[in-house]
Amino acid sequence: MEFKHHHGGYPSHQPGGHVHFPQEQVVQHDSEIVICPEGDRTLGVHLGFLQHRHHYEVAFTIQDDLGEDVDIEPSLHARILEVMPSETEFPGHTVAVDLAAHKEKLMQEKITLRSRNDKNKAITLVLHARVLGRGKGTPALRNGIKCTGIDADEESEASDWMGFD
Template identity: 55%
Template structure:
């Protein structure tokens, strides 16, 4: 006798029980930094997931009308520093290179302001990311984001040689 085994629900509909998105959508959202021009004075940059206590170099291009040379206050942000901001190859904006320290586990939002040389126009760049805490996994970094180091917090158990009470 040939007994037929009932098919699982996932076998019946040809799916494996996971959500599937179109390939082009997955590639766009998973691998690229999303730069969205909200207005002439504001750009939102979505970096995706980062890991707590990690140092990153981030590189992306913005479209702007500030001219070739721009100014920025090097002390405007403790956790993000603009390393370079040369004109983009197409001449329609700038390539931004940042040094970022993911210092807290949270939905992370920081602002940087760049101005033209005569200070008559400015652009606010708002950076968005989700910083994962210890033990929450290792994020897949988007194109243009590179981990440059790990900063162990002095108060963390990794940074201490104290063995605890017996």
């Protein structure tokens, strides 16, 4: 069975078993942070490609039932900069995170937001990224992600500086 036309944003099947998605769907998926459920009260926040030893500010909005005020359980490589009630039609929060891409390949960092009014209500955010190492290219960052700094490279000449005598 072969389909030649795109219908309502659905993929079309091409000869040879390849599936082709409409261009606008591919562009949107590649340029947006993707948030999806990963279990009971856990959301996966898929950031795409980042670069090793870079720091990023990541901002996104989630739907939740935590109420306006939340407490944050700390994470080693993902530091919450701000959590504000979202200004969308759905209850939730806009979250801003300072993220250090501290290891190459697949990286996951967990952040837990807990309701201040009901300590039994919490949501765990799992930040997923594929981190490119040195010389592996420069990723195009998704909307809501900006590079805020680069760690000094131990192999660079700048690290050989011994200070003033």
